[in-house]
Structure formats: structure tokens, C-alpha cells
Amino acid sequence: MIDLKLLRTEADRLRAAQEARGESAELVDRLVEADEARRSSIAAFEGLRAEQKTLGKEVAKAKGDDKAALITRTRELAGQVKAAEAAAAEAGQAFDELMLALPNPVFDDVPRGGEDDFTIVSSHGTPRDFAAEGFEPRDHLELGELLGAIDMPRGAKVSGARFYFLTGQGALLELALVNLAMAKATEWGFTPILPPALVKPSAMEGTGFLGQAAQDVYHLPADDLYLVGTSEVALAAYHSDEILDAATLPRLYAGYSPCYRREAGSYGKDTRGIFRVHWFDKVEMFVYCRPDEADELHRKLLGFEKEFISALEIPFQVLEVASGDLGLSAARKYDCYGWIPTQGRYREITSTSNCTTFQARRLNVRMRTDAGTEPVATLNGTLCAMTRTIITILENHQQPDGSVRIPEALRPYLGGREFLTPVG
Known part of the structure; x- marks a missing residue:
């Protein structure tokens, strides 16, 4: 608001x-x-x-x-x-x-245009030349099946299209990513939180997910509750109807939760594998701060995302999203796109948004200063969306025999192992 x-x-x-x-x-x-x-x-x-x-x-x-x-x-x-x-x-x-x-007014210097009018801010790392290495890269699903890590047929049997099972090494890889993400977030000063994945309409509306994004949300009519598409929703509503002491700001939270999205309008897009699915797990950063600190903290969130992706040794680009592609609440947003070798392009793996005081006004989150009370600012940023991060790890670190080299940062959380190896 x-x-x-x-x-x-x-x-x-x-x-x-x-x-x-x-x-x-x-x-x-x-x-x-x-x-x-x-x-x-x-x-x-x-x-x-x-x-x-x-x-x-x-x-x-x-x-x-x-x-x-x-x-x-x-x-x-x-x-x-x-x-x-x-x-x-x-x-x-x-x-x-x-x-x-009414959406949050975009900043004047945000690139104008639609989905394809983003600005590339920076590029990091160099994609591997698989041809020079003498083999054709497998896609993440073929690798996942070789490793006994991804089971799509049983996911569809149990839950329908765009569902999956992570099994064996796949499940262990996600747990390692969760532990690394939470360890890094704690190191950076975030408080770890396990938030609910079901929320009231007030939380969804307060964060701006019942407007233009409503078609992508799962609703449970019998209970009038919503399945969150991101833990941003629960974290934003965490301090709803509260007055925070300005001296305690900024407040930094890192939430880990399942996320559910109907993927309305994506029929026929990314149907192979686990890139675009109805459920995935995610570690999300969320910040409450003074409005005059929001720009600086937004850059810090982006810096944390860049550090995490770099630790996984994934080539990536940072994009500033154009004004016509922003959600209802964001005044500015940066996306990080990771390189996917078999697609020959960068695809979105994280994003971070500055929502100014927009969500706080809707959720009635204020701060108390010497001059009185006023709304806080809120920011959010994906630290690790599990399925897409797993895709980039499998594809970028694969070996000719179907094994996958584990990035050094992840090895302590996988018992020191250096490779995921094909099964049976």
C-alpha cells in the first residue's frame, strides 16, 4: 500500500x-x-x-x-x-x-519495458566448454536418473504432473544445500526460522500475492488458508500489527519452507525435469529495516546471493528486472541467472526485491522513533531455491561417466564426499 x-x-x-x-x-x-x-x-x-x-x-x-x-x-x-x-x-x-x-511505484531509474527488457548488471564465471573436453553434456534429468537422485514417474503417479521425488543422493544434496545456506545466513547475521507454509488471507493480501499473482496460488477453501509460494509471505506477516523499536532494526530472518505454485499459464513450458514444478523447498532471506537503509541492504542481499552462487562454482549473471516485469510489491528487483549447459543459456535461480514500505503499510508493521511511529521497509531475497540450484550443480559439474563433482563448499555437509556417483 x-x-x-x-x-x-x-x-x-x-x-x-x-x-x-x-x-x-x-x-x-x-x-x-x-x-x-x-x-x-x-x-x-x-x-x-x-x-x-x-x-x-x-x-x-x-x-x-x-x-x-x-x-x-x-x-x-x-x-x-x-x-x-x-x-x-x-x-x-x-x-x-x-x-x-495499486502497485508499489517503481524507482525512476529502473529499466523500462517488459520481461525481455532487463539490464545485465554483471557476469560471473565462465561456462565450461564441453566440446573441448570431448563429451556431450547430459541434462539434469538424465543425470538425476543415473545417480538415482530424481524420480519423476513416481512423482507424477503420486501427485500428478510437475511433481517429483528426490531420492538417495538427490535428497542428500538438497539437505546439504539447506545446511550450507543456513550456515552462511547465520554467519551473515540472519536468524534462522522455520515458518508455516499455510497462511491466512491477510498474510497473502498483505504481501501482494492476492492481486495479479492470485492465479498462481493454491487455496484451501474449507479452511480459508493459502499454501505459500515463498516463505516471504509468512516472514513478512511475522511482525504484522506490531510496532518495532527502531533501535532493533534491521531485523534479518532466513526462512526455510516448502513453496507451492500452480504455475498457471506455463502449460508446455519447461515440462522436462524439475525446473518448473508445483512444489519445491527454498531458503529465503527477509529484512525489516528503516526506509533510509533499504537501498544499501538491498545491495547486501544481492551480495549474499552472489557469494552463495559463487561458492557453488556456478557461472551466472546478475540482471536488473524491467519495470513491466516487477511484481505488485517490488519497487526494484535483481535476478541471478545461472548457466544451464544443455539449454545453452542462463536461467533464473534467485531474486531479491526492495519493497520499500509497501508491504509494511498493508501489514501494519511500524517502528517507533523519537519522532513517533512510521512504517518500516521490507526486502526479500532467495538464497537457495533447491530444485533450480540442484539443476545447475548437476549440469555444470558433471563428468563424462555421469558422476557429478561436488563443489568444495558443499563437501562438509556430504561427509567429505567429492563426487555423486551413478548407481547400479
């Missing part, structure tokens, strides 16, 4: 932000009108309510015909007050619904 002052004093800035996202500025015009209607209806209600209170005092003092007239007017006014109260509530609800639909 935006600062209401922006709507009243800088509506043109909001219109420009909508256009930068490729969306209609008409929403801002409707919001301006709704805000005026809401304030007008509240003023009308308060005026009638004030008159009602004044008449109540006059009735107590009046006598005879004057008192009878005042009582008649009081009865008429009671109906008018009730109607005005209902009108104010209706106008307020209409305004709130429009406010929830």
Missing part, C-alpha cells in the same frame, strides 16, 4: 509509475475520485453526528412544543446519521479495494 500523501500531492508520479509498469493510469484517477468521495462522505457523517449530539443536549433543556419539535428532528436525524454512516463505510471500502490494487 502506498503512502496516502503521494496520492494527494504527487498523483502524476503514480500515473507515470503505472505507465512504466505497462498498466493503465486510470486506476490512479479512480483512486483520486474515491479518496475525495470517501473524505466527503466522512465529513457529511461527522457533521450529522455532531448535530445529533447537540440536539440531544437541547432536548434535555427544552419544554413543551419546542421539545416535541426537537424530538421529531432527532428522530429524522437518527435515520440520516445511519444512512450517512453506511455511505461513509461503502465509500471507504471502495477506496480500500482500489488501494490494494
Whole structure:
């Protein structure tokens, strides 16, 4: 949710932000009108309510015909007050619904355009030349089957398309990644958290996942609960309706949880293997901070992601996402794309977003300073999305015999082993 002052004093800035996202500025015009209607209806209600209170005092003092007239007017006014109260509530609800639909304004220097208009910020590492090494690389699914690490047929049998089992060395590889990610996060000052994967509608709405992203969310109607697509949701709602002492900021959390996504609209895309699935596990970084610290901390989150990917010895690029490809809550986002040899291209493996005070306003998370209370800023960043990280490890570190070299950073969490080896 935006600062209401922006709507009243800088509506043109909001219109420009909508256009930068490729969306209609008409929403801002409707919001301006709704805000005026809401304030007008509240003023009308308060005026009638004030008159009602004044008449109540006059009735107590009046006598005879004057008192009878005042009582008649009081009865008429009671109906008018009730109607005005209902009108104010209706106008307020209409305004709130429009406010929830308005995205976070993007920063002025974010690249303009859509999904393909990102800016490459930096490149790290050099992809292997498999031809020079004398063999054709296998894709992650073929490797996973050779290693006894990935079982897609039984995943489909048990749960349907885009589900899988990680078995044997695959399961151990994920657990090693979780332990490495949590060890690094703790080293960087994050508090480890195991958050719930089911949340109330208020948490989903507060983080901006019930708007344009609603089609990708699993809902349990009988309980009115949602399966999270990222632990960002639970971590953002962790301090909802709380006032934090500014002296305790920033607060850094690292959450590990399963994530569920319907992948609506992805029919026919990435159907082979575990790149695009309905369930995966993820370690997510989340930060509450003072608004003036958000930019610096956003760069730090990106730095942590880069350090982690580099530790896994994966070639990757850092992209700044264009304005039209940002989610509802992000004012700026960076993605890290890891190299996938068999696809001959970089694919998204992590992202980090600066949500400014947008989510905090929706979730009512504030900080107390000497000057009073104000919303905090929130940021999020993927440290390790397990399935896609496993893909990049298998493909980039494979050997001609189907074995996979384990990056040195992971070896302590796999009993010192240097290779994953084919089974039977």
C-alpha cells in the first residue's frame, strides 16, 4: 500500500509509475475520485453526528412544543446519521479495494519495458566448454536418473504432473544445500526460522500475492488458508500489527519452507525435469529495516546471493528486472541467472526485491522513533531455491561417466564426499 500523501500531492508520479509498469493510469484517477468521495462522505457523517449530539443536549433543556419539535428532528436525524454512516463505510471500502490494487511505484531509474527488457548488471564465471573436453553434456534429468537422485514417474503417479521425488543422493544434496545456506545466513547475521507454509488471507493480501499473482496460488477453501509460494509471505506477516523499536532494526530472518505454485499459464513450458514444478523447498532471506537503509541492504542481499552462487562454482549473471516485469510489491528487483549447459543459456535461480514500505503499510508493521511511529521497509531475497540450484550443480559439474563433482563448499555437509556417483 502506498503512502496516502503521494496520492494527494504527487498523483502524476503514480500515473507515470503505472505507465512504466505497462498498466493503465486510470486506476490512479479512480483512486483520486474515491479518496475525495470517501473524505466527503466522512465529513457529511461527522457533521450529522455532531448535530445529533447537540440536539440531544437541547432536548434535555427544552419544554413543551419546542421539545416535541426537537424530538421529531432527532428522530429524522437518527435515520440520516445511519444512512450517512453506511455511505461513509461503502465509500471507504471502495477506496480500500482500489488501494490494494495499486502497485508499489517503481524507482525512476529502473529499466523500462517488459520481461525481455532487463539490464545485465554483471557476469560471473565462465561456462565450461564441453566440446573441448570431448563429451556431450547430459541434462539434469538424465543425470538425476543415473545417480538415482530424481524420480519423476513416481512423482507424477503420486501427485500428478510437475511433481517429483528426490531420492538417495538427490535428497542428500538438497539437505546439504539447506545446511550450507543456513550456515552462511547465520554467519551473515540472519536468524534462522522455520515458518508455516499455510497462511491466512491477510498474510497473502498483505504481501501482494492476492492481486495479479492470485492465479498462481493454491487455496484451501474449507479452511480459508493459502499454501505459500515463498516463505516471504509468512516472514513478512511475522511482525504484522506490531510496532518495532527502531533501535532493533534491521531485523534479518532466513526462512526455510516448502513453496507451492500452480504455475498457471506455463502449460508446455519447461515440462522436462524439475525446473518448473508445483512444489519445491527454498531458503529465503527477509529484512525489516528503516526506509533510509533499504537501498544499501538491498545491495547486501544481492551480495549474499552472489557469494552463495559463487561458492557453488556456478557461472551466472546478475540482471536488473524491467519495470513491466516487477511484481505488485517490488519497487526494484535483481535476478541471478545461472548457466544451464544443455539449454545453452542462463536461467533464473534467485531474486531479491526492495519493497520499500509497501508491504509494511498493508501489514501494519511500524517502528517507533523519537519522532513517533512510521512504517518500516521490507526486502526479500532467495538464497537457495533447491530444485533450480540442484539443476545447475548437476549440469555444470558433471563428468563424462555421469558422476557429478561436488563443489568444495558443499563437501562438509556430504561427509567429505567429492563426487555423486551413478548407481547400479
